[in-house]
Amino acid sequence: MRNPLDLTGRRVLVTGASADSDIGLEVCRTLAELGARLVLVGRRTEALEATRALLTEPTRHECASFDLTDMDAIPAWMKKQAESSGPFHGLVHSASEQGYTVLRQVNRVQFERYFTLNVGAALMLARGFQQKGVFADGGAIVYVGSVAGLKGQKGRALYAASKAALVSVAQSLALELADRRIRVNVVAPAVVLGAKARKQFAMLPAEQNAALAASHPLGYGMPQDVAEAVAYLLADSGRWITGTTLTIDGGFTAQ
Numbered sequence: 001m002r003n004p005l006d007l008t009g010r011r012v013l014v015t016g017a018s019a020d021s022d023i024g025l026e027v028c029r030t031l032a033e034l035g036a037r038l039v040l041v042g043r044r045t046e047a048l049e050a051t052r053a054l055l056t057e058p059t060r061h062e063c064a065s066f067d068l069t070d071m072d073a074i075p076a077w078m079k080k081q082a083e084s085s086g087p088f089h090g091l092v093h094s095a096s097e098q099g100y101t102v103l104r105q106v107n108r109v110q111f112e113r114y115f116t117l118n119v120g121a122a123l124m125l126a127r128g129f130q131q132k133g134v135f136a137d138g139g140a141i142v143y144v145g146s147v148a149g150l151k152g153q154k155g156r157a158l159y160a161a162s163k164a165a166l167v168s169v170a171q172s173l174a175l176e177l178a179d180r181r182i183r184v185n186v187v188a189p190a191v192v193l194g195a196k197a198r199k200q201f202a203m204l205p206a207e208q209n210a211a212l213a214a215s216h217p218l219g220y221g222m223p224q225d226v227a228e229a230v231a232y233l234l235a236d237s238g239r240w241i242t243g244t245t246l247t248i249d250g251g252f253t254a255q
């Protein structure tokens with residue numbers, strides 16, 4: 001029987017793939033289970049190797065440590081990756097600067113921290129991907145955004161603005177890359193259980209934790225909920241979807 005989520009033999013580059021990430025690791029696990037050949041990207045080689053060891057058929061996947069804040073170097077680095085092991089069918093940008101920055105802490109350094117990795121690298125990865133010989137026919141890009149980019153959150157103006165920018169980047173690039181049949185989409189999760197969520201819960205007073213829980217009508221999500229949506233957008237199941245933002249939020253933005 002045909003499986004529209006099948007990714008057998010497709011080569012996918014995943015950023016933020018370190019074993020101690022919440023969503024990145026689960027994206028890698030899910031794509032590998034669906035048959036993809038992954039290139040795992042992050043700064044720490046040992047954390048990428050730890051992910052690789054957890055995947056279906058570890059030897060099918062490669063680790064490529066790279067600091068994505070070195071934005072201008074991204075296209076040439078991707079070209080080299082494609083020349084050595086073949087073109088990419090997919091790209092998932094999950095690496096992100098995350099956190100809270102209240103207005104009195106906002107400055108140029110903070111601005112650059114959030115925007116270089118979350119937006120600048122997203123653009124340069126797309127620029128790298130669309131080069132001749134780097135993308136395979138039917139290539140797809142998925143950015144991991146956040147509901148913070150769709151709805152206001154106190155103390156998160158920088159993070160939220162960087163994730164909102166991804167919505168816009170995906171819309172414009174969807175048009176610009178459509179003639180090459182490259183699709184560009186965003187997934188926007190709300191709170192997903194894992195280390196980041198636990199840190200967030202520990203920072204908040206009890207009544208704010210209760211309000212946060214209540215703002216997720218279906219409860220909090222799991223990394224797998226996001227990973228499966230990423231797979232859906234990358235695989236043939238997403239072949240007519242581009243320029244969209246798919247919220248995965250247990251009803252958070254429905255209110």
Ligand SMILES: NC(=O)c1ccc[n+]([C@@H]2O[C@H](COP(=O)([O-])OP(=O)(O)OC[C@H]3O[C@@H](n4cnc5c(N)ncnc54)[C@H](OP(=O)(O)O)[C@@H]3O)[C@@H](O)[C@H]2O)c1
Nearest residue numbers: 016018021022023024042043044067068094095096146192
């Ligand atoms: N967790 C949630 O509840 C939640 C909710 C909504 C949206 N999101 C979004 O989901 C995505 C994944 O979240 P997560 O919690 O799994 O992320 P995470 O645990 O913070 O992992 C981010 C990864 O990015 C890598 N990274 C950071 N800076 C980098 C750089 N300069 N170059 C290359 N890699 C870099 C880190 O690995 P190295 O340190 O090895 O580089 C790290 O493994 C993010 O885009 C986040 O905004 C998360």
